[in-house]
């Protein structure tokens with residue numbers, strides 16, 4: 001599998017000059033990866049654009065979500081509207097029930113507020129372990145990461161080798177602005193989470209997300225009680241800074 005990943009990485013690197021928009025990037029990925037790519041959606045603005053492209057272009061990727069059990073009701077609503085709009089079913093991966101039971105018994109139902117360590121333990125059980133299952137056997141993992149979402153994401157690029165998971169991590173929207181994505185979703189009448197209109201720019205679990213102010217960065221409403229440097233859930237903070245694999 002690792003030989004194929006390096007080969008595809010090289011092919012995409014060769015083509016990067018002509019892959020200037022998300023549609024051509026995702027089509028190129030489909031040509032090289034066929035159905036061996038998984039797109040994880042949390043139904044935010046970026047993810048809705050990617051779902052629209054996958055559905056419109058009939059790309060053979062699996063669309064899945066990591067349902068932590070703590071989503072906003074509005075997120076479940078846009079999930080349903082998305083399935084209806086595109087006549088698709090989005091596969092849900094849930095936390096391992098015994099591990100979740102043990103976590104809640106240990107730290108309480110909202111223990112993530114007590115410390116960064118306890119918050120990360122919750123993210124590990126509700127998101128990271130389900131992600132491992134969702135991407136098992138895949139060559140590529142498609143995400144909605146963008147450079148200008150936060151300082152921690154400013155080095156995000158189109159594709160890299162996630163060496164810990166041995167996956168190609170593909171970010172087709174990496175250089176797009178939020179305004180460009182918003183314009184796309186309006187033009188295409190893509191279903192979006194109603195919380196975006198209420199100031200929630202980045203939407204995760206309900207107890208860990210709040211609206212942001214005009215001068216704050218997009219992800220400042222996530223885990224707002226923590227220091228900026230700690231604010232990732234662990235899905236996107238592994239050995240991605242291996243710049244030799246950036247293209």
Ligand code: SF4
Pocket residue numbers: 068070112119120122123124126127204205207208233
């Ligand atoms: S975002 Fe909050 S509720 Fe969701 S998995 Fe992480 S700590 Fe738990």
